[in-house]
Amino acid sequence: MTRTPRPPRPVPPPDLQGRGRPDRFLTGLQRFSAAYIKLTLTRSPRPGADGERPTDLVVTAREQLADDVVALRLADPDRRQLAPWQPGAHLDLDLPSGRRRQYSLCGDPADRYAYRIAVRLIPDGGGGSAEVHRELTEGTRVRIAGPRNAFPFAGDTKVLLIAGGIGITPILPMAYEAAWRGADFHLVHTGRTRDSLPLAAETARLARRHPGRVELRSDDVEGMSSAADLLARAPEGAAVYACGPSPMLDALRAAFPQSPATALHFERFTQAPITGGKPFTLRLRDGRELDVPADRSALDVLRDADPATPYSCRQGFCGVCKVRVLAGKADHRDRRLTEAQRTDGEMLVCVSRADEGACLDLDL
CATH class of the missing domain: 2.40.30.10 (Translation factors)
Known part of the structure; x- marks a missing residue:
């Protein structure tokens, strides 16, 4: 039977990406995060440290x-x-x-x-x-x-963790946390070849401590795995956390409604596909006008004109590519800027756009 997920709902923190179907994660994240951070700070004081300061x-x-x-x-x-x-x-x-x-x-x-x-x-x-x-x-x-943290782990009692290649980096600490909490968890690490899977020693150590809960699947040994096959490992009602290449994440999202899981949370290492994009124009201070096609970002076009244009996440949450709009109305698609910053003319060019045919005058 096909299950139809509800429309996505905003989930704090604002950078979290996921699918919205009823689950304890969505209702308990704020309470858990507040308690977890308070507990961490109580156990481990940090004299003079500031996590937001370079x-x-x-x-x-x-x-x-x-x-x-x-x-x-x-x-x-x-x-x-x-x-x-x-x-x-x-x-x-x-x-x-x-x-x-x-x-x-x-x-x-x-x-x-x-x-x-x-x-x-x-x-x-x-x-x-x-x-x-x-x-x-x-x-x-x-x-x-x-x-x-734009990809928080909420300590769910049933968890399927899926990592593709270097995507194991945020997933492995989640697996150790799930094991420490006594959760019903299963970790799958996939990749093209067995030798290319990073953090193999740590993954093997986790597998020895928790037999049957850690699985390696590489194309050269087990063959390619479909998204449906991977999601079938989820316990009924589990939350799925995934990190890896965009094609893998897109396949998981497509197969998710038919899975036994109730929530999918993921992090991309690359820019998300542009959806609903319309062509518009950027005008620079020197008078140059740069056309932005429907299927490219403003950042891509700016980097064509100046390869030194700064950027980092390409997903609208780090703020490195922020520019000021001197004239024109931006279609803000980021998850970082406040309304006051947007009103003041700030824009993240990696994800934000403009209406079809519009022109944005940039302070560049």
Whole structure:
């Protein structure tokens, strides 16, 4: 029998993406988050720490997890405690070139003296991953902001966790949290080849401690898995958390209504497809007019004109690509700016647009 999900409802925090069907997550997230943060702060005071203020850390260890994946351990050079974090959180890294990129925390939240991230090299990406692999050696100082959480884990009692490739980075801490809480959980880590799956040692350790709850599926060993097959592993009434390539996430969303789960929460590593886009124009201070097609973002067009245009998440929540609109009405599609900021003319060009045929004068 096909189940029809209700229309999506806003879920705090505003950056969370998911599908809306009745579940305890949607009604209890705020209460849980408030209690969890209060408990964390009570157990682990953080003298002088501020999770929202950039902090200079140093790379204290570097580990090659796979041919194209490197893990970094970041610590305060004065060995001070770092701000606490919850599974699903990420850091903003200001790289030596001036680029800002976001990477999920994949270490132990109980370790208050170090953050751990894992970065996969993307040869045809925007250069951030290549810079991490090339420049961030042991002893390198790097400025961070965060941790911030746009993909929170609510401690559901029944959980299916699905990770595609490097998508294991936010998912693995969720698995450890679910195990610690005694939840009915199942973790599936998928990838093209078994050797390419990062964090394999940690995943294997979790599998030994919790037999039957951790599953590796690679195309070269088990063959490709369909989204329906993956979702069939969900216990009745479970919440699903997924992170990985956009095609995988899109397939999971399409197959979700027929699954036994009641909620799907996910995080993308790449820009979401543009839906309902209309062509419009950007006008720069020097008089240039740039046409934005229906299937491209304003950020893409601006980067064609100036490759140094700053950006990071490409999903409307980090704020790095913020510009000021001097004239014209923006169609705001971000989940970060306040109404006051929008009224003041601010716009995130990675996701926000304008009406068909309209022109936005930018302070660029």
